[in-house]
Amino acid sequence: MNILKAGFIKDFIKIADDGYKMGWHECNGGNLSYRLREEDIELLRFSLEASGPFINIGTRVPDLAGDYLAITGAGSFFRNISLSAYDNIGIIQINDRGDAYRLWWGLASGRGPTSELASHLMIHSVKKRANKDGQRVLYHCHPVNLIALSFVLPLSNKVFTRELWEMMPECPLVFPEGLGLVEWMLPGSLDLALATSQLMEKYNGVIWAHHGLICSGEDFDASFGLAHTIEKAAQILVKVLSMGQGKVQRPRARDLKALSDTYKLKLGQEFLIDND
Numbered sequence: 001m002n003i004l005k006a007g008f009i010k011d012f013i014k015i016a017d018d019g020y021k022m023g024w025h026e027c028n029g030g031n032l033s034y035r036l037r038e039e040d041i042e043l044l045r046f047s048l049e050a051s052g053p054f055i056n057i058g059t060r061v062p063d064l065a066g067d068y069l070a071i072t073g074a075g076s077f078f079r080n081i082s083l084s085a086y087d088n089i090g091i092i093q094i095n096d097r098g099d100a101y102r103l104w105w106g107l108a109s110g111r112g113p114t115s116e117l118a119s120h121l122m123i124h125s126v127k128k129r130a131n132k133d134g135q136r137v138l139y140h141c142h143p144v145n146l147i148a149l150s151f152v153l154p155l156s157n158k159v160f161t162r163e164l165w166e167m168m169p170e171c172p173l174v175f176p177e178g179l180g181l182v183e184w185m186l187p188g189s190l191d192l193a194l195a196t197s198q199l200m201e202k203y204n205g206v207i208w209a210h211h212g213l214i215c216s217g218e219d220f221d222a223s224f225g226l227a228h229t230i231e232k233a234a235q236i237l238v239k240v241l242s243m244g245q246g247k248v249q250r251p252r253a254r255d256l257k258a259l260s261d262t263y264k265l266k267l268g269q270e271f272l273i274d275n276d
C-alpha cells in the first residue's frame with residue numbers, strides 16, 4: 001500500500017496545512033506526532049521497512065516499547081509537509097528497552113525526528129499509561145495571541161485557565177480540566193520534556209511561556225481543535241486587554257458552575273474561585 005494514502009497520513013498532512021494557514025508555523029516552528037493504532041500497522045505491514053540503526057532517545061519510555069509513531073522531522077517546515085510528506089514526516093519504531101528508535105519510513109531529507117522528540121515520547125508514554133481516552137496525537141504550535149499573553153499575565157496555570165475559560169463557553173467545554181503551564185525552558189531539552197509530561201498527567205493542553213502550546217488529543221481533530229479553541233480565546237483576551245479598560249464585566253464562578261452542572265463537566269475546582 002502507498003503509505004501516503006493511509007488515513008492517518010492524510011489527517012497528519014491536513015493538520016499541518018491547517019496549522020500553517022493559521023500562522024502558527026513560521027519557518028520550521030512546531031511539530032506533530034501520532035502513535036499508530038494496531039490497524040494502521042496491519043494495513044502498512046508490507047509497506048514499512050526498517051532502515052538504519054537504532055538511535056538513542058536520551059531518555060527511557062518503556063511504555064512505548066515496540067510502538068510506531070509518525071512524527072515531523074527536525075527542521076521540517078509545516079508549509080512543506082503537504083508538498084513533500086515523504087521528506088518531512090517519518091514513521092519510527094521504539095525498541096524493546098524504550099531507549100532508542102529506528103526509522104521505518106520517510107524523513108527522506110536525511111534529518112531525524114523533531115528536536116522535541118523527548119517531549120513527544122514522554123507525553124505519549126504518560127497518555128498511554130493512563131489510557132487517557134486513547135490519546136495518540138500531540139500537536140505543538142506557536143499561536144501568536146497565547147504567546148503574547150505569556151508576556152503580560154502572571155505565569156500561573158490558574159490565571160491562564162480562568163482567564164481563557166471566561167472568554168467563551170466553548171473553553172470550559174473543550175478543556176474542563178484546565179491548562180498546564182511551564183515557564184520558559186530550553187526548547188528540545190529533557191527538562192522541558194519532563195516538566196511537560198508531568199503536567200500532561202492532568203491536562204491535555206500545556207502552555208510553554210514565551211514559546212507556544214502543546215496539545216494532546218485522541219485524534220487529529222481533538223488535538224488541533226484544542227489548540228484552536230485556546231488560541232481563539234487568547235485572541236479575544238488580547239482584544240479585551242488592548243481596549244485599555246480591563247474587563248468591565250465577566251462570567252463569575254457561579255456562571256461557570258452552572259455551565260458545569262448543565263453539561264456535566266468535571267471542571268477543575270481550583271479554577272472556580274473568584275478572586276475579586
Ligand SMILES: [Zn+2]
Binds near residue numbers: 141187
Ligand atoms: Zn516550538
